Amino acid sequence: MSQQSTTYVLRGARPLGGEPADVVLRDGVVAEITAAGAADTSGAEVVEADGQVLLPGLVDLHTHLREPGREDAETVASGTRAAAAGGFTAVHAMANTSPVADTAGVVEQVHRLGQEAGWVDVHPVGAVTVGLDGERLAELGAMADSAAHVRVFSDDGRCVADPVLMRRALEYVKAFDGVVAQHAQEPRLTEGAQMNEGVVSGEIGLTGWPAVAEEAIIARDVLLAEHVGSRLHVCHLSTAGSVEIVRWAKSRGIDVTAEVTPHHLLLTDDLARSYDPTFKVNPPLRTAADVEAVREGLADGTIDIVATDHAPHTREDKDCEWGAAAFGMTGLETALSVVQETMVDTGRLTWADVARVLSAAPARIGRVDTGPAAQGRPVAVGEPANLTLVDPAARRTVDGAAQVTASGNTPFRGRTLPGEVRATFLRGRATVLDGTPVAVGEAVR
Amino acid sequence: MKHLLSTADLSKDEAVLLLDTAAQMAATQSREIKKLPTLRGRTVVNLFFEDSTRTRISFETAAKRLSADVINFSAKGSSVSKGESLKDTALTLHAMGADAVVVRHWASGAPYQLAHAGWLDAGVLNAGDGTHQHPTQALLDAYTIRRHLVGLRGGAGEGVGADLAGLKVAIVGDVLHSRVARANVALLHTLGAEVTLVAPPTLVPVGVETWPCAVSYHLDQTLAEFQPDAVMMLRVQRERMSGGAGGFFPSPLEYTRYYGLDARRLARLADHAIVLHPGPMNRGLEISAEAADSDRAVIVEQVANGVAVRMAALYLLMAGEDSAEGNDL
Ligand SMILES: [Zn+2]
Ligand SMILES: [Zn+2]
Numbered sequence: 149m150s151q152q153s154t155t156y157v158l159r160g161a162r163p164l165g166g167e168p169a170d171v172v173l174r175d176g177v178v179a180e181i182t183a184a185g186a187a188d189t190s191g192a193e194v195v196e197a198d199g200q201v202l203l204p205g206l207v208d209l210h211t212h213l214r215e216p217g218r219e220d221a222e223t224v225a226s227g228t229r230a231a232a233a234g235g236f237t238a239v240h241a242m243a244n245t246s247p248v249a250d251t252a253g254v255v256e257q258v259h260r261l262g263q264e265a266g267w268v269d270v271h272p273v274g275a276v277t278v279g280l281d282g283e284r285l286a287e288l289g290a291m292a293d294s295a296a297h298v299r300v301f302s303d304d305g306r307c308v309a310d311p312v313l314m315r316r317a318l319e320y321v322k323a324f325d326g327v328v329a330q331h332a333q334e335p336r337l338t339e340g341a342q343m344n345e346g347v348v349s350g351e352i353g354l355t356g357w358p359a360v361a362e363e364a365i366i367a368r369d370v371l372l373a374e375h376v377g378s379r380l381h382v383c384h385l386s387t388a389g390s391v392e393i394v395r396w397a398k399s400r401g402i403d404v405t406a407e408v409t410p411h412h413l414l415l416t417d418d419l420a421r422s423y424d425p426t427f428k429v430n431p432p433l434r435t436a437a438d439v440e441a442v443r444e445g446l447a448d449g450t451i452d453i454v455a456t457d458h459a460p461h462t463r464e465d466k467d468c469e470w471g472a473a474a475f476g477m478t479g480l481e482t483a484l485s486v487v488q489e490t491m492v493d494t495g496r497l498t499w500a501d502v503a504r505v506l507s508a509a510p511a512r513i514g515r516v517d518t519g520p521a522a523q524g525r526p527v528a529v530g531e532p533a534n535l536t537l538v539d540p541a542a543r544r545t546v547d548g549a550a551q552v553t554a555s556g557n558t559p560f561r562g563r564t565l566p567g568e569v570r571a572t573f574l575r576g577r578a579t580v581l582d583g584t585p586v587a588v589g590e591a592v593r
Numbered sequence: 594m595k596h597l598l599s600t601a602d603l604s605k606d607e608a609v610l611l612l613d614t615a616a617q618m619a620a621t622q623s624r625e626i627k628k629l630p631t632l633r634g635r636t637v638v639n640l641f642f643e644d645s646t647r648t649r650i651s652f653e654t655a656a657k658r659l660s661a662d663v664i665n666f667s668a669k670g671s672s673v674s675k676g677e678s679l680k681d682t683a684l685t686l687h688a689m690g691a692d693a694v695v696v697r698h699w700a701s702g703a704p705y706q707l708a709h710a711g712w713l714d715a716g717v718l719n720a721g722d723g724t725h726q727h728p729t730q731a732l733l734d735a736y737t738i739r740r741h742l743v744g745l746r747g748g749a750g751e752g753v754g755a756d757l758a759g760l761k762v763a764i765v766g767d768v769l770h771s772r773v774a775r776a777n778v779a780l781l782h783t784l785g786a787e788v789t790l791v792a793p794p795t796l797v798p799v800g801v802e803t804w805p806c807a808v809s810y811h812l813d814q815t816l817a818e819f820q821p822d823a824v825m826m827l828r829v830q831r832e833r834m835s836g837g838a839g840g841f842f843p844s845p846l847e848y849t850r851y852y853g854l855d856a857r858r859l860a861r862l863a864d865h866a867i868v869l870h871p872g873p874m875n876r877g878l879e880i881s882a883e884a885a886d887s888d889r890a891v892i893v894e895q896v897a898n899g900v901a902v903r904m905a906a907l908y909l910l911m912a913g914e915d916s917a918e919g920n921d922l
Contacts (some may be wrong), residue, residue: 351775353722463680471723
């Protein structure tokens with residue numbers, strides 16, 4: 149019996165947090181949704197899902213898988229396994245690898261590694277400029293036409309700072325319905341920057357990364373997008389001012405989308421007082437007022453999606469002085485829990501909203517929401533069975549060493565977070581069961 | 594006191610105890626035999642990730658006068674090439690059985706990490722970290738201020754037991770990049786002094802409004818209206834003057850014109866007022882030769898007081914809580 153033919157009955161699951169139902173997965177699609185306890189379970193594997201919320205498989209628009217180049221921090225296999233454990237069925241792999249994903253060859257390699265690993269769909273992000281150097285456009289068309297079918301382009305890790313180059317990129321990707329995802333960081337204003345510029349940086353003597361360095365780029369880019377009629381995506385928006393600018397741009401009808409990371413929804417720059425480089429990230433953790441503003445922006449739709457910016461780093465790159473440490477924190481396995489804690493348990497988002505911000509909207513922005521491998525689809529009969537079961541009543545204490553990702557740099561270490569992913573299905577095949585990743589072939593019984 | 598990482602961690606009683614102990618140490622230094630047996634058999638490591646011969650010699654002298662064994666460990670590295678890893682160095686020192694580690698580092702927070710990361714259980718004494726803190730510099734400044742403005746003036750010897758209540762101190766120059774300024778603001782505030790920072794707006798940190806001090810952009814106005822009892826001139830780093838990422842002020846000449854302490858400004862100080870500088874000085878930039886060499890300047894004395902203050906800090910860190918009375922000095 150091949151794995152594709154395993155039929156699963158998710159008994160008593162609550163689609164998008166609604167009334168309990170039996171959901172039958174067969175031949176890669178949602179075959180049936182019926183009253184709880186009513187589904188025929190003969191020949192099927194039953195997944196007891198009493199009290200669990202059923203979501204469409206999560207889609208991350210912003211993941212660093214580190215392969216090729218830094219396999220000591222993460223590989224496509226380890227990172228996508230962590231993604232499945234976190235409830236994801238698709239991730240967009242950022243281009244700042246070594247070599248940079250700026251050619252069809254590299255994006256196809258990453259795409260193929262993702263297929264071989266089999267945990268989630270891997271959609272490579274293409275670099276906007278050759279080598280992320282911000283000087284000339286990479287071959288965006290070739291990447292779009294490649295087997296990796298790239299639609300999201302980003303120099304993430306660096307900002308496309310040159311306004312002319314940014315304008316050209318915004319215009320050029322219109323030919324294949326692409327989007328430029330900007331890491332908004334004015335480079336001159338952030339030279340040597342180590343943390344948010346504010347009261348804490350002044351006291352503890354770390355060079356500041358001012359909010360204006362993010363806001364100035366976002367303001368410029370939304371105006372460029374308006375001028376050339378292009379679509380723009382803003383990565384990891386982190387300040388109250390950025391929320392206001394995006395809100396204003398949307399009110400003008402500018403085609404802009406924005407993301408916030410789980411860490412910017414929960415953590416503040418006060419954590420830098422520990423000088424623990426686990427809390428060093430780019431853009432930096434901001435103030436409590438910024439945290440409140442991004443939560444509000446996510447609740448009112450100004451911010452479209454939550455994306456992890458999962459950035460694994462080796463211990464050598466984090467067990468050192470703050471000033472010498474790498475920027476970034478892991479996030480794939482904690483994203484849903486942080487969203488539950490900050491947005492659902494506070495009454496600001498429903499589970500249906502969570503399905504939107506962590507699945508439907510990112511899939512739509514990345515243009516992976518149609519075709520046979522469609523992601524971010526509704527939980528409905530006939531749709532691809534990309535699904536996640538989460539137990540919202542569970543509580544767990546985060547332990548970096550116990551995580552699936554190959555790196556231990558989680559900023560949530562020691563925190564108790566709500567919610568636990570119990571099962572993940574990729575086109576009807578279980579990648580996670582009983583809260584544990586299941587490799588391809590292992591699910592056959 | 595297990596570590597000395599930041600003057601912001603010190604209570605007023607602890608700060609006064611440090612100054613009083615420094616006074617006792619200073620008294621022993623006028624004896625013919627300066628060496629005390631207090632820390633015999635104990636090991637102090639001077640761990641310098643950044644060059645500073647002056648500070649290292651001051652700590653080394655202090656430790657040796659307390660009869661400690663001193664190991665100098667120079668582990669150079671910059672933010673570009675990490676060089677010797679902080680963690681590996683800490684593990685090495687732990688294995689060597691260091692009792693106290695005096696650490697100077699280019700990275701803000703490195704002494705804090707050494708004290709708290711669990712790599713090492715020696716006491717950690719911050720000898721200057723990045724643009725964060727330099728507690729013994731602030732303590733020697735406070736000691737010098739107290740000796741001159743409380744002790745000598747008040748006729749109470751060295752000012753033993755006293756704080757700095759009622760005194761006014763102006764700290765002038767590159768506050769943004771200065772660990773000396775941060776350390777002094779916290780300590781002087783704890784000791785009851787009133788502080789005004791004076792700097793061009795480009796060299797004042799964002800968030801300074803939460804600091805326990807006033808801020809002025811005008812030195813002449815501050816001298817006239819605040820009438821400081823002590824003026825502390827900060828060193829201007831050469832790299833702050835260049836264009837591009839430097840360029841915090843238009844030219845050295847303009848800096849000197851508005852923020853330098855020269856003979857003209859010196860003459861406007863109150864008769865009793867003193868001038869401090871943590872050294873090394875840029876004569877002709879932040880301080881003129883007349884000011885530096887005037888009899889108000891206590892800059893050379895600061896160096897001598899540095900040894901006494903560092904003896905006190907090592908003593909209180911290493912000889913334990915019950916050492917406060919220090920009758921065996
Ligand atoms: Zn980024
Ligand atoms: Zn990123």
